[in-house]
Amino acid sequence: MSRFKALRLSHFLPSSLLLCAGIAAASLNTLNEFFTSLFNVLPTLLLTLGGAFCLIYARQRELFLLLVVYLAYFVLDTQADYYRAHGQARSDAALVFQLCSLLLPLLYGLYAAWLERTHLLRDLIARAAVLLAVGAVALALARRYPDAVLAWLAQIRWPTLQAEWMSMIQPAYPLFLLAFAVLLVQYLHQPRPLHAAQLLGLPGLCWMLPKTFLLAHGLNLMSSQVMLILVAAVAHEAYQMAFRDELTGLPGRRALNERLPRLGRNYVIAMADIDHFKQFNDTHGHDVGDQVLRVVASQLRKVGGGGKAFRFGGEEFTLVFSGKSLEECRPHLETVRQAIEAYSVQLRDQGSRPQDDRCGRQRRAGVAASRVSVTVSIGVAEKESDQRTPEEVLKAADQALYTAKAAGRNCVRVHGQNCRGAVRVATTSA
Template sequence: MPSLLVRDAALIRLASLRLSHFFSSLPFLVGAVAAARLPGLSEFFVSLFNVLPTLLLLLGGAFCLVYGRQREVFLLLVVYVGYFLLDIQVDHFRDNGQVREDAALVFHLICLLLPLLYALYGCWEERSHLLQDIFARALVLLAVGAVALGLARRYPQGIAEWLAQIHWPSLHAPWMSLAQLAYLVFLIAFIALLVQYLRRPRPLHAAQLVGLIGLFWMLPQVFILANALQVVSSMVMLMLVAAVAHEAYQMAFRDELTGLPGRRALNERLQRLGRDYVIAMVDVDHFKKFNDTHGHDVGDQVLRLVASQLRKVGGGGKAYRYGGEEFTLLFPGKSLEQCLPHMEAVRLAIEHYRMQLRDKHSRPRDDREGKQRRAGKTASEVSVTVSMGVAQRQAEQRTPQEVIKAADKALYSAKAAGRNCIRSAGHRRGAVKVSTPVD
């Protein structure tokens, strides 16, 4: 079955990278660093941050389980266990003015295991049955904890010295306040979570990445800043829970395939329109035939491609996934004449975009053969076109639903006229053709 070339898939994936994915997590990190650096917190906030990690583990963990987010439950658990063990050490240091005998060993182990387990659970997606998945994750956590505890009790001095040792002197810098091995594990964890986000951009993956940065900043400050441990641990756990809530919102209001706002988001927006607006219905031409010929995977890529172009529409317009191969463009506060040039620009951009297809059964065996085939242009090129029907709010079309019906009728007129064109209705008597159909 043919598939889109990596170039097209990569471009569509890059178009899915959005700063908004970090909106639910970055404020928590900035606030945590700012609060931790304060010389002192009020008694209320000190008491709050002392109980907040436990509350987030219980309430946030239950919230995550409701949405089937087992890995976030175990991310919360890993952060909480690290917080709990370090909090014991910090309390002893505050009460006695000196650290416990096992403080170095516990601290180095946490600096090593916390990013390791955090990255492991962050990249471990939910795939199996709920109870089986929870059991497998718990088993891994217990196994790692048991091995670490056994080695720490059997060889406490040797493990502590080995963890604190500078294994690569040429890579050591004066600013490094953690064990050298911890920086290596944090780097591996960061790369793993970054690759995961780049492959599947979503708020949850962005929050995991930001949370790891927060833990990396927190650990060297545990015995230096009075409230760093409680504040940062709480904020990292809170950002993970907030990311789950963010994705729950997106599940309801954003189309997962294209990344555009969905039908529910459109209905919400239609309730807040003013007196003047334009609505356009967009349909991918011959999509069923294209889907049957090239397969559903390529059909999904086509929808993503069309969505990525519609997202760029100018003139204050916004694109929505209406359903199937149909999209909606909404122009609040605009007239038909103001919107048509922007719609035509989007239609032309989709028409002129060439997608290269290849048969996955005849893929080259190595890069050299692949370059030769690409140089010979053996891959077939296909193009996608769209038809648009547009309507403006008029006296005879007072509600958004009536305007959508008028735009739908104009869309049928565009398809009857040969497709790959724009037809308007409701602005003047009869349909107005604003572009020439292309066979």
């Protein structure tokens, strides 16, 4: 499957909304006193609470991204406060601003692309050492040779590329572009909400820096929004870890437990189980078994009638229909059963599988691949007077599933229905 199929608009939507809201709010001439006070303390709150949240979930990258953004905010905010209080910039304002313009994209891109691949404590020490080393060198050079460092930073190296709108030093722009390219490749290689948040946070910082002394609240607002984007992405992935099955992409057992109490008065619950899955796993291996689980999940996700699919566990899935009757849901269950039966799973030798999808398609076109069919058995139950809770309806659907297995598999079986009433198509199942 192409990696691009894993790209999701939902990865970018929360970060995009926060970014646009920050730009819109920062562009306002005045802010309510409450919001002004809030955004003055929000970066510190986000560093404290968000940093603790990142440590809990072992997100060292995001922790140091928060720290880098906060340090840049703190240093520049000190300069901006002096400028607003005295009507003129401090003597070292140009040097501090240009150093932040150079180091912020450099450190942000470095930490965002630095994967967590070692022990938590060692990783934290290594990242802290890099930050201290870079900061110490920059501070020492700025204190010892301020004029020489500023002249070197402000030097126009590419006159043909210089434009009037450029308020940062020239090397800052290629650094932002390089960091953006690296983070874009990282997201395309492994599409995740965190990688999308890191990618969108970078344009926010690039927009923020030139506005430091021009917009009264630009620095506070955009620093807060970028940090909030990162913290929200950590929370997004924490939610996915808890509520979404990683293999199939379906909501998991915890999400089902959250959904059951909110089904209302009328609902239908179905349990689906892949036929002979253990035998299939033993014959073809767990890699192919995972492929079958993904195929079945993709078909169950398409169930009509307002049904919602969940992975219950192992090779079992749950389908929930809120506000529906049994007669309304049964045709949709039969349709999805037939769709799974008609889907032919192609088995490939994983060891000889080419990395390039186009080469793989050409090879499959020339060589007949081994194919197997997969079937599912489905048990379904409706909310009735003798089943007062969703747990009881779920248990009844599970009992109907066992009856469907006993009736010959590859059928839809209703709770309380005898074997002769089962809808069944006799086929050879995997």
